[in-house]
Amino acid sequence: MGLMELTTTSDHASIVSINLFVALLCGCIVIGHLLEDNRWMNESITALIIGLCTGVVILLLSKGRSSHLLVFSEDLFFIYLLPPIIFNAGFQVKKKQFFRNFITIMLFGAVGTLVSWAIISLGAIQIFSRMDFGDFDIGDYLAIGAIFAATDSVCTLQVLHQDETPLLYSLVFGEGVVNDATSVVLFNAIQSFDMSKIDPKIALHFIGNFLYLFFTSTVLGVIAGLLCAYIIKKLYFGRHSTDREVALMMLMAYLSYMLAELLDLSGILTVFFCGIVMSHYTWHNVTESSRITTKHTFATLSFVAETFIFLYVGMDALDIEKWRFISDSPGTSVAVSSILLSLVLLGRAAFVFPLSFLSNLAKKSTSEKISFKQQVIIWWAGLIRGAVSMALAYNKFTSLGHTNLRGNAIMITSTITLVLFSTVVFGLLTKPLIRLLLPPLKHATSAASSDPNSPNSLGVPLISHSQDSDSFLSGHDIPRPSSIRMLLTTPTYTVHRLWRRFDDRFMRPVFGGRGFVPVVPGSPTEGNLS
Amino acid sequence: MGLMELTTTSDHASIVSINLFVALLCGCIVIGHLLEDNRWMNESITALIIGLCTGVVILLLSKGRSSHLLVFSEDLFFIYLLPPIIFNAGFQVKKKQFFRNFITIMLFGAVGTLVSWAIISLGAIQIFSRMDFGDFDIGDYLAIGAIFAATDSVCTLQVLHQDETPLLYSLVFGEGVVNDATSVVLFNAIQSFDMSKIDPKIALHFIGNFLYLFFTSTVLGVIAGLLCAYIIKKLYFGRHSTDREVALMMLMAYLSYMLAELLDLSGILTVFFCGIVMSHYTWHNVTESSRITTKHTFATLSFVAETFIFLYVGMDALDIEKWRFISDSPGTSVAVSSILLSLVLLGRAAFVFPLSFLSNLAKKSTSEKISFKQQVIIWWAGLIRGAVSMALAYNKFTSLGHTNLRGNAIMITSTITLVLFSTVVFGLLTKPLIRLLLPPLKHATSAASSDPNSPNSLGVPLISHSQDSDSFLSGHDIPRPSSIRMLLTTPTYTVHRLWRRFDDRFMRPVFGGRGFVPVVPGSPTEGNLS
Numbered sequence A, B: 001m002g003l004m005e006l007t008t009t010s011d012h013a014s015i016v017s018i019n020l021f022v023a024l025l026c027g028c029i030v031i032g033h034l035l036e037d038n039r040w041m042n043e044s045i046t047a048l049i050i051g052l053c054t055g056v057v058i059l060l061l062s063k064g065r066s067s068h069l070l071v072f073s074e075d076l077f078f079i080y081l082l083p084p085i086i087f088n089a090g091f092q093v094k095k096k097q098f099f100r101n102f103i104t105i106m107l108f109g110a111v112g113t114l115v116s117w118a119i120i121s122l123g124a125i126q127i128f129s130r131m132d133f134g135d136f137d138i139g140d141y142l143a144i145g146a147i148f149a150a151t152d153s154v155c156t157l158q159v160l161h162q163d164e165t166p167l168l169y170s171l172v173f174g175e176g177v178v179n180d181a182t183s184v185v186l187f188n189a190i191q192s193f194d195m196s197k198i199d200p201k202i203a204l205h206f207i208g209n210f211l212y213l214f215f216t217s218t219v220l221g222v223i224a225g226l227l228c229a230y231i232i233k234k235l236y237f238g239r240h241s242t243d244r245e246v247a248l249m250m251l252m253a254y255l256s257y258m259l260a261e262l263l264d265l266s267g268i269l270t271v272f273f274c275g276i277v278m279s280h281y282t283w284h285n286v287t288e289s290s291r292i293t294t295k296h297t298f299a300t301l302s303f304v305a306e307t308f309i310f311l312y313v314g315m316d317a318l319d320i321e322k323w324r325f326i327s328d329s330p331g332t333s334v335a336v337s338s339i340l341l342s343l344v345l346l347g348r349a350a351f352v353f354p355l356s357f358l359s360n361l362a363k364k365s366t367s368e369k370i371s372f373k374q375q376v377i378i379w380w381a382g383l384i385r386g387a388v389s390m391a392l393a394y395n396k397f398t399s400l401g402h403t404n405l406r407g408n409a410i411m412i413t414s415t416i417t418l419v420l421f422s423t424v425v426f427g428l429l430t431k432p433l434i435r436l437l438l439p440p441l442k443h444a445t446s447a448a449s450s451d452p453n454s455p456n457s458l459g460v461p462l463i464s465h466s467q468d469s470d471s472f473l474s475g476h477d478i479p480r481p482s483s484i485r486m487l488l489t490t491p492t493y494t495v496h497r498l499w500r501r502f503d504d505r506f507m508r509p510v511f512g513g514r515g516f517v518p519v520v521p522g523s524p525t526e527g528n529l530s
Helices: A009-034 A043-061 A074-092 A095-100 A102-131 A138-149 A153-159 A166-192 A200-235 A242-262 A267-285 A288-317 A320-324 A330-362 A372-381 A387-401 A406-437 A440-448 A460-477 A483-489 A491-511 B009-034 B043-061 B074-092 B095-100 B102-131 B138-149 B153-159 B166-192 B200-235 B242-262 B267-285 B288-317 B320-324 B330-362 B372-381 B387-401 B406-437 B440-448 B460-477 B483-489 B491-511
Strands: none
Touching: A009 A043, A009 A288, A009 B074, A009 B200, A009 B242, A043 A153, A043 A288, A043 A406, A074 A153, A074 A166, A074 A242, A074 A267, A074 A288, A074 A387, A074 B009, A095 A102, A095 A166, A095 A267, A095 A491, A102 A138, A102 A166, A102 A330, A138 A166, A138 A330, A138 A387, A138 A406, A153 A166, A153 A288, A153 A387, A153 A406, A166 A200, A166 A267, A166 A372, A200 A242, A200 A267, A200 A491, A200 B009, A242 A267, A242 A288, A242 B009, A242 B288, A267 A288, A267 A491, A288 A387, A288 A406, A288 B242, A288 B288, A330 A372, A330 A406, A372 A406, A387 A406, B009 B043, B009 B288, B043 B153, B043 B288, B043 B406, B074 B153, B074 B166, B074 B242, B074 B267, B074 B288, B074 B387, B095 B102, B095 B166, B095 B267, B095 B491, B102 B138, B102 B166, B102 B330, B138 B166, B138 B330, B138 B387, B138 B406, B153 B166, B153 B288, B153 B387, B153 B406, B166 B200, B166 B267, B166 B372, B200 B242, B200 B267, B200 B491, B242 B267, B242 B288, B267 B288, B267 B491, B288 B387, B288 B406, B330 B372, B330 B406, B372 B406, B387 B406
């Protein structure tokens, strides 16, 4: 209405910062596109650098005073930016690849995070307590371990690509998602238990908590997705409305995330599984134009949110307030950052290689095993610490009003240093590392085996659905051994086969899905552009 | 990350309210769909009623205490909800219809708002000053006039439909958009001039201000749209990326609105013209899947924002704090509401009928004239006062901390009463009124003459563009009189013809647009689903 000139000056400041952020986002998109073919850069690093430059300009313009423009808000991050990214990842994930490696992903996400957390915490206790820069108790050290053991799923999406390295992507990204549930349990455990006395009972309690949280979060996401599929199938049958379908899918997905947060579950796990279920059922119940719209809208929202996060982290890094406290002892901050980086490197190495070895033992064919080169990339790509670590560090070290303590200020600046360093250095080097270790020829063949069941391969389902599902079922049905024997020999495939049979017989007739929704009269592309 | 349980309780309250709102939005969409064929209801009234019911439930649950869940935020409304609605209206508007009635729309929006404002202000001065319920000065009465003279474009979208009554839609909605610029000028004038002494100099100053504001706001929107078209045409030529294109269009449109607000211009005018330019140029420069995505995404966002606004207004209406002050004198509030309603009815009648008469004088063919029945609908449909009036009333009567004054409390409750009454009563009766006055047969013929140039008719441009533009040009070129003589006889068509020639010769080669962007290799539907 143009009447905002009547309102107070704080509104004016927020209008200025919205203008700045939106303009910078446009800049990031354009520059990111121009640099697309560059072998080093990716969009996240571009956004980070643009954010840093803008921070410098603002700092110079405000003559060294801190600006309110730069305050990092956890709410903004966890409530608005993270859900679309994780949902889109679930929506576009290659489900076959993901579930084939499910056990390895669970190992990495649960056991791996614990190993990493233990090593970082122990290292922090041993080293930081001797450095005397702050007054931390054992709980603080364990929290530091949890903060830096958290893999950043958002960064993973930037450096690994589903089409180029599907196995690595599903392992590292899936680990990041499962990791979230582990982190929630860890944080709760640190708060409620006396972790200095670890006995088997606490460990059992911990495992029970993790399994409970993992199960409930997943079920909540699955229920939200199925409910959405059911509503659209029942209500919109025969008279589709693209706007309502798209709105309902977006809102239900968001609702699942917020409900999980409300119930103290893992929102990331919930919304990820909601995305998987929606792409398997709901997406096939809507019109062709709704399919195109949802696919691209979710991807666009995720893309904008990712760019925004990196821009934000870059701009926030230069907030002068944080650096003022450590200006008398820059050496300490550098030392703390280096120690943390070494602990992160060590902690990740300590679980990636042993767990990959274990996972390889269970697999028979050589093509399914994780090669040493792939292990190195898994180790490397998961080293990036991003906005998630930053938000957790802020939560831990700036809440309760004790930002002004020297120890807390050093932890915040060290986190920023670590985030900037790892994003830029590991981010820049991942692309060349993959090219070095895994020759491009190999990617091309693995990319060809894309899952026709996912929104990634738009249009294909309409043509090839019956052929594909039939070939999968019949191909495995010909020898027809007893299901139990097969479960023992090739477990993943049998689970998949049983699931497909169950899906076709019970789930799809109720919730819709590929081939189970009658075609709407009229052309699929033009029919219902309401 | 699921770590929000660590944060403070205020965050918990915001999570609860987000959950509630999102769940209610889902409910509104589903119920709205079920009631779609109902001849009385529309989506806005459904949302309003659901909001009211939820308000009652919350009131009962909190045992009469006011809840923070219910506070109406102007920022939320003007910064996040209004821009997508107005942008989408511009993006989907039938441009030919809109520009054909441009002069009438300007008359209604500028002169009409002034007439309405003068009548409501004078009536308020005459009546309210004798009622002695508050201590208002002349500026307050003029502000009351401005608040209730503002047509609510959002409500118009709900009761009039572009496809059914294109002339009425373009007149009433266009009036609402132009009205915004008038309101800004009016509010500024009330604040800066001594309006009690009106002399010709002030009137000239006022007209000058309006023209300046109208011109700069429009130009800003046009520049934003053209810039976006140019960037996409230059950068993405040959290698499209749907996600980037969609993101860029969304962000540039939003940027235009926020820039207008920053520069104290009319954001609504800016974003409306940005939408028109984007649908004319930018939309034709992107891939087929981007076109489908943008069309539906903008419509969906607008739809969700509209539903949210009505839900919000409904829930907010029952906030007990506001009603406490007038509990001793409910009669006054009812009287004030009734007087305001009568003034609004009178003020609108005072310009719709005379200005329609003037507009009809300038038109030669009977089919282009506004019939008396249509005038009645224009008068009726523009009577609805909605969230815009509410936001303005809040801005005027709750800012500066003097909410507790009795006069202000009465004005707020009267505004709420007027908004609820007009939305429900006029909203419910508009559909039957249109059916009564304009038989459906007539709509069908006018709906058939849809503009193939707009995103409303997806797919058509690719097939019929050359034929359409040729026929238009050649059809009028055959007699070929001098352009100036033609300008005097049939002004609108000549302006259109000159514009088309200018557009084809200078604008489209630079900014792209229908038929001026080479077809991307590969199938248009499947080619570039990045």
